[in-house]
Amino acid sequence: MAEGIRCVEQILENDLLDVVEIITDGSSDLSQFNRISKIDTYEVSITEMAAIADTETPQGVIAICRIPAEPTLDELIQTGSLIVALDALQDPGNMGTVIRTAAWFGAGAIIIGEGSVDPYHPKVVRSTAGATAALPIVRADLEAALEKLEEHQWNTYLLDAGKGSETISKTEFDAKTVLVLGNEANGISPSLVNPDRKKIKIEGTAEKVESLNASIAIGIALYELNRNTDWNSVDQSKKLT
Amino acid sequence: MAEGIRCVEQILENDLLDVVEIITDGSSDLSQFNRISKIDTYEVSITEMAAIADTETPQGVIAICRIPAEPTLDELIQTGSLIVALDALQDPGNMGTVIRTAAWFGAGAIIIGEGSVDPYHPKVVRSTAGATAALPIVRADLEAALEKLEEHQWNTYLLDAGKGSETISKTEFDAKTVLVLGNEANGISPSLVNPDRKKIKIEGTAEKVESLNASIAIGIALYELNRNTDWNSVDQSKKLT
Numbered sequence: 001m002a003e004g005i006r007c008v009e010q011i012l013e014n015d016l017l018d019v020v021e022i023i024t025d026g027s028s029d030l031s032q033f034n035r036i037s038k039i040d041t042y043e044v045s046i047t048e049m050a051a052i053a054d055t056e057t058p059q060g061v062i063a064i065c066r067i068p069a070e071p072t073l074d075e076l077i078q079t080g081s082l083i084v085a086l087d088a089l090q091d092p093g094n095m096g097t098v099i100r101t102a103a104w105f106g107a108g109a110i111i112i113g114e115g116s117v118d119p120y121h122p123k124v125v126r127s128t129a130g131a132t133a134a135l136p137i138v139r140a141d142l143e144a145a146l147e148k149l150e151e152h153q154w155n156t157y158l159l160d161a162g163k164g165s166e167t168i169s170k171t172e173f174d175a176k177t178v179l180v181l182g183n184e185a186n187g188i189s190p191s192l193v194n195p196d197r198k199k200i201k202i203e204g205t206a207e208k209v210e211s212l213n214a215s216i217a218i219g220i221a222l223y224e225l226n227r228n229t230d231w232n233s234v235d236q237s238k239k240l241t
Numbered sequence: 242m243a244e245g246i247r248c249v250e251q252i253l254e255n256d257l258l259d260v261v262e263i264i265t266d267g268s269s270d271l272s273q274f275n276r277i278s279k280i281d282t283y284e285v286s287i288t289e290m291a292a293i294a295d296t297e298t299p300q301g302v303i304a305i306c307r308i309p310a311e312p313t314l315d316e317l318i319q320t321g322s323l324i325v326a327l328d329a330l331q332d333p334g335n336m337g338t339v340i341r342t343a344a345w346f347g348a349g350a351i352i353i354g355e356g357s358v359d360p361y362h363p364k365v366v367r368s369t370a371g372a373t374a375a376l377p378i379v380r381a382d383l384e385a386a387l388e389k390l391e392e393h394q395w396n397t398y399l400l401d402a403g404k405g406s407e408t409i410s411k412t413e414f415d416a417k418t419v420l421v422l423g424n425e426a427n428g429i430s431p432s433l434v435n436p437d438r439k440k441i442k443i444e445g446t447a448e449k450v451e452s453l454n455a456s457i458a459i460g461i462a463l464y465e466l467n468r469n470t471d472w473n474s475v476d477q478s479k480k481l482t
Contacts, residue, residue: 006426014449093334097454104453106446131450169468185247202464205347208255209372212345212460213338219457220464223443227410 001122002130004059010130012036017065017133025049027060054122067120071109071136073145077152080176081108082225087142087192088115088183089214095119096127097215098181103134105222110135113142115183143191146178154178156197158188159217165201168221173229181218242363243371245300251371253277258306258374266290268301295363308361312350312377314386318393321417322349323466328383328433329356329424330455336360337368338456339422344375346463351376354383356424384432387419395419397438399429400462402452406442409462414470422459 002011005028011017012033021040022030025048030036049058076083084102089095095117102110112119119137128134138145146156154176180197182188193199202212202220212220243252246269252258253274262281263271266289271277290299317324325343330336336358343351353360360378369375379386387397395417421438423429434440443453443461453461 010451016449097457100450100454101457103447103450104445127454129451129454134447134449203467204345205467206344206375208257208375209341209344210251210370213341213368213370213456215454216338216342216457216460219453219460223461223464226444226446 001054002063002065002125002132003053003055003061003122004126005061007126007128007130008061008063009033011063011065011132014130014134016130017063017068020064020066023049023052023062023064025058025060030061055126068133068137070138073138073140073148076109076111076136076138077149077154079108081106082175082222083107083109083111083149083154083178084218084222085111085113085142085146085178085180086116087113087180087189088186089181090115090117091184091214092117092121092123093127094184094213094215095121096124096129098218099124099128099135099137100131101215101219101222103128103131105226107135107222110137111142111145111178112137112139113145142180142189146180146192146197149178150196156180158182158193158197158199159201159221160188160199161201161211161217162187162199165199167203168200168224169203171198171200173225175229177225177229179218179221179225181214184214242295243304243306243366243373244294244296244302244363245367246302248367248369248371249302249304250274252304252306252373255371255375257371258304258309261305261307264290264293264303264305266299266301271302296367309374309378311379314379314381314389317350317352317377317379318390318395320349322347323416323463324348324350324352324390324395324419325459325463326352326354326383326387326419326421327357328354328421328430329427330422331356331358332425332455333358333362333364334368335425335454335456336362337365337370339459340365340369340376340378341372342456342460342463344369344372346467348376348463351378352383352386352419353378353380354386383421383430387421387433387438390419391437397421399423399434399438399440400442400458401429401440402442402458403428403440406440408444409441409465410444412439412441414466416470418466418470420459420462420466422455425455
């Protein structure tokens with residue numbers, strides 16, 4: 001369920017999701033999109049819209065979309081591009097922002113580990129601002145997934161603000177990188193930490209601020225990776241998107 | 242009103258805000274903080290807590306704090322450090338995250354322009370994760386404030402994803418930088434754009450993603466500024482915090 005005019009427009013414009021039907025209160029005009037004539041559209045009253053919508057103040061249009069097929073881990077291994085892995089990320093707003101940001105920086109896929117919020121929760125979809133299907137999302141047992149990727153020469157980096165972490169601006173990354181973001185309150189699960197996985201952090205200067213927001217941390221890490229990695233060496237044709 | 246155990250703990254630990262009273266449902270133990278004995282604490286029932294709290298699922302503790310005094314623009318001009326300016330930023334979660342991130346990277350102050358959400362809205366305070374008073378916040382007419390700062394040799398940079406913007410990783414910043422973040426949907430107000438103000442952007446690689454989230458954009462910009470500016474040249478003693 002994708003809610004809000006901008007989100008729905010993005011989905012229609014970029015042909016990112018299979019839209020099953022549109023529900024509208026008649027306030028939005030979507031006639032500029034060619035696809036719209038082939039999609040069942042239902043006009044409802046404002047009261048009905050309020051009952052259907054996930055938001056408290058509905059924006060008048062909802063697209064009901066099919067959840068995209070997930071690639072297998074074996075398919076992911078072939079992508080050769082950056083993978084973002086989420087370890088028990090619980091805030092829907094953070095999850096959506098991470099998906100949007102990873103898509104912006106051209107990540108190859110997102111792996112969503114157990115204990116994370118559902119990536120197709122309406123609030124997550126809203127926070128992606130229409131980027132939900134801009135890259136493949138795979139739900140998997142993260143421990144097993146990381147081991148499998150590492151068997152195929154992927155390198156795992158753990159975003160961890162704690163001791164023993166290397167400053168990200170001094171880290172060299174390989175094209176086959178898996179970047180792991182932990183839970184908002186507890187960070188990376190201890191079961192995922194091992195000496196072969198490099199811990200990286202984003203250094204600040206303030207003493208009285210405990211941490212960065214999780215989606216800000218991954219946003220900066222993705223920017224830094226994009227800045228200091230020779231992405232031309234990555235075969236873009238292998239990407240799954 | 243600061244809600245939630247982590248937010249309240251941060252405030253008590255860092256002595257950032259003047260706490261007037263604590264409201265608790267008895268589920269949290271704050272006895273490790275020395276300050277607590279001097280603060281009036283009221284224990285309420287879970288039903289009363291639900292009525293007082295701003296969140297739908299209250300976390301059992303609320304700190305009522307005094308809004309800090311705002312420095313004047315004349316005082317800001319003397320800081321010599323980076324200032325973040327928000328032009329009609331409307332989402333409380335974005336505002337809180339921007340305050341937290343600016344504090345993390347040691348910005349000197351935040352100017353909040355007209356049309357922005359109230360920085361002391363409970364949802365903003367929650368999103369700062371206790372960093373609300375970690376740097377001075379000034380509410381001002383942004384147009385007049387920028388002009389005044391520029392008269393005192395401050396340089397204004399507009400975060401703008403549109404045409405004619407320079408890639409941020411190639412931009413050189415001065416210590417006396419004002420970084421302006423625009424509205425989530427409409428960007429920077431046209432009245433703030435002029436040829437003396439450099440437009441900067443964060444480049445992505447994706448074609449099907451329209452933009453970055455506003456707080457992610459400012460987070461990356463602050464990281465980049467922190468990385469490529471010689472902050473040692475800034476007289477930290479002049480900072481207002």
